[in-house]
Amino acid sequence: MPDILFRDAIKLGLQEALDNDPSVFIMGEDIGAYGGAYAVTDGLLDQYGPERIKDTPISEATFIGAGIGAAIAGLRPVIELMSISFSLVGFDQIVNMAANIRYMSGGQVNVPMVLRAPTGAGVQLAATHSQSFETWLCEVPGLKCVCPSTPYDALGLIRSAIKDDNPVFVAEPAMLYSKKGEIPNEYYEVPIGKANVIKSGSDVSLFSYGHGIKIISETANYLEKNGINAELVDLRSLNPIDTITISNSVRKTNRVVLVDTARKTGGVMSEVASLITENSVDWLDGPIVTVGSDNVPWPYNHDLEKKAFVDVQSVVKAFEKGYGV
Amino acid sequence: MPRTRRSKKIKNTSSGNSFHDRDALLGLFKQMYLIRQFEITCGEQYSQGNIRGFLHLYIGQEATGVGVLSQLSKDDYVITHYRDHGHALARGLDVNRSMAELFGKSTGLSKGKGGSMHLFDVSKKFMGGHAIVAGQLPVAAGLSLAQKYKNEEGITVCFFGDGATNQGVYHETLNLAAVWQLPILFVLENNGYGMGSSIERVRAGGTDFYPGVSTYGIDTAEVDGMDVLAVREATRAAIDKIRSNSSPYFIECKTFRFVGHSYADGQKYRDNDEIKSWRNKDPVETFPKYLINQNMSTDQEISDIKSKIDKQIDQAVKFAENSPNPPMSELYKDIYRD
Structure with missing residues (x-):
């Protein structure tokens, strides 16, 4: 049972998905050359190249929407938002589009997309960077939303989220990124929907x-x-x-x-x-x-x-x- | 009144003669007339209470949708705004199932759960009408991103109106498409009004949009959207360029809706003279006259085509009327994929 940082557990889940499924790619602001604001994606650009580790302009609504388009066209995008507060800029796409498009089309499309974002207060980032909008996402049918509390759950939930055929929001408590915890050597998943x-x-x-x-x-x-x-x-x-x-x-x-x-x-x-x-x-x-x-x-x-x-x-x-x- | 002009004559770069043959040209008329009659019928059915919610008709803009969509292949994605009936029909979506969707019936394209503003048929790569203004643009970028990622042949065509151009995602998507060099055709249907707001009242910078697009490094064309042949030629040239360069392209079609924004719109914001002057360019009237003048068709043939399509629309209404409502269990389906 090796100890692993919360942020590295998520990274491990991303690497596995990139290794095993060519339809998985990652995009977000400064996730590539910079390595991610919380260093979750550090090193992935070198490992997987710019086609699969895509730095985006600072246009949350548009790259979330692009993720939806890519997902309904058969890819499995994983999108990093630098803060859950920034999800508000793309909330139209998350709610009106990602959550509703399957229903509106009578089940013709689905959106296998993961959105990841740090959430929560406690690190002195003031009003716009400390909120917890996973609370809003719980109301939206068509979306799933999870929030891990340990590296074990972070890895298990990111595995399930990427495999899920629906849009899944993974809210990652910002205060936990540098916490350590154990994960087993054997493969496991944490099912979405289970406390x-x-x-x-x-x-x-x-x-x-x-x-x-x-x-x-x-x-x-x-x-x-x-x-x-x-x-x-x-x-x-x-x-x-x-x-x-x-x-x-x-x-x-x-x-x-x-x-x-x-x-x-x-x-x-x-x-x-x-x-x-x-x-x-x-x-x-x-x-x-x-x-x-x-x-x-x-x-x-x-x-x-x-x-x-x-x-x-x-x-x-x-x-x-x-x-x- | 917005200034209009025909696009510069663009050399036809497609091979073979099919581009100008009689069947192809008559096909354009058939589609425009089908859309016109479908929309007129929708209006009637709306007054009778068989269609509810919001109903945005494409009457007047037929040449734009038909001209563009006539040049697509089955590998291309189409995504559009909520005034989507014309695009759906021009893409070949089933007329009966389209009408049934408007009636909210279980035989509708989306089983009666999407309605007028949300027509989909994934088997034809028709990825929806979308009802948040400009909301479809980022999704269009994603569709073309997937095509590029998977090294596919197809391109993505995204329709939107002038109203969409004041949304942030319009500019963001143009930028993203240019930065990532996506194979996407942006089609601006500039009908002069975003709901009741004329361009002059809501846009600084005049009534032409294409010059601003060049700041993103995207190739553009301006075309008379009432002229189906001009739209078709501009689209052909654009698609050739998208395919050869793997880069985005932007066409601005100057067009006009002859009716209100939605069925309930009394059009207090514009005067009859403006509508009348655009009506003179009505493609459903002018194009068959052109074909007859060119000796490519006859009055009789046009009249036969019309009555055949009229019957097809009557059939579609009957199909919709006779179709069952969705069962109550449908309420809880299609929220998640298992």
Whole structure:
């Protein structure tokens, strides 16, 4: 089980796809000669050449649209966006075109395209570079959206995403690129649509995804010292959401804390809360506790950003308030 | 009124005589008349409530679509805007299934789920009408990128209107196509109006677009879009150049829609004289006269062609009327591919 950086796990997935499937190519801003803003694609230009590692002009809407065109013509483009906030420039193409074109054509075309982008706050990039728009992508039928929290999941999900015949958005938490984790020597995939029970527990279910997994893991450690055995669930897939794993966990522990590192309002966990209410309300011993980052534009200043960001203390406090423990 | 002029006479570079033979020329008329009657009928069916939503008719612009599409091969991709019926029919999409799509029926091209603005037939490489203005341009670049990547023979033809030229992706796509030297033909159907806004009101820089395109290093031509032969010749020359250079090309067709932007448009933004003066150039009227004058056809033959097509359209309406609505289960299909 070698240790690997999160960014290198993604790179490994890209290299495998480039090696095994000539229809796979990569494009994005400064992914070639520069090596990628987060160095995920560093070295790939030398390895695979400019036809398959395509530097684009700074025209997000257009190179996303070009990816859609290439995909409906039989290729499998993997597109890197320098920030998930930049996806807004191409949102018309992502939503109106990539997600809808199969349905509008009565199933005549499909879009086997992967969009990858760093997401989330925590690295002092201020309001325009710290957002988490995977939350918006969850609403869009026709798209899939995943967010890995470990190098293992990053590799497993990128493998599944590139093989998928539909448009898949891979939101990569920017704070995780330089984190290390183990991957096995044997080939594996992480299926899209399946949540991961990281740790089984009996007293409360803590749900999150992406960088939030670190927060719920630390919360579980704290609760354990107080005799509370928490179950940890990583959603991994945000569209579609794994309702079965969620229901099973809630019905076992009867207590729920949902943690979003994105802004709490309109976040992924709002939808999870709604699903739990619909499916498992009779199993609950108390309210569905939802915790997220503050509903403010992300500030640059370190202390302000830290205050806006959800943390272990706020999760513990919300749990204690919700369940009177 | 926008200035129009015929393109400079472009030498016919295609081999053989088929370009100028009688059947080819009559074929152009047949397609233009088919589109005209299809559109008139759509308008009638819309008033009767059989077609709903937005309905954008191609009436007046037939020579542009027919002239361009007559020069394509089956390997070429076509992608267009929401005023797409004319392109669909000129590409040879099934008339019955096109009408059924407008009726929202299960026999429609998209099983009744796309409607007027989203006609598709992948078997004919017709990759859709698209209803976000200019949204199809980046996708067109991707289609031609795939052709180049796979070393295919075909090129991509992308239609758009003057309204699309004020979107950022119009400029971005021209740039991308030039930077990557993509085999793509951009066809601007300049009908003078983006919905109700005349070019003069929304564009600094005059009513000609092609001069600006040369700043991207793309070859251009301007052509009288009411003259099907001029459009055809310009397209032939453009395609020859795209194929030999593997580079993009841009044709601006000066054309006009005789009817409103959509069926509900009262055309308060322009006066009747302008419409009348363009009506004098109506290709569905002038082209058969030209053929008769050239002794290539007769009144009788034209009249026979018309009545045959009229019947074909009647059949299409009957087909659409008699087709079933999609089953409710269709609502949940075609969202993802398994």
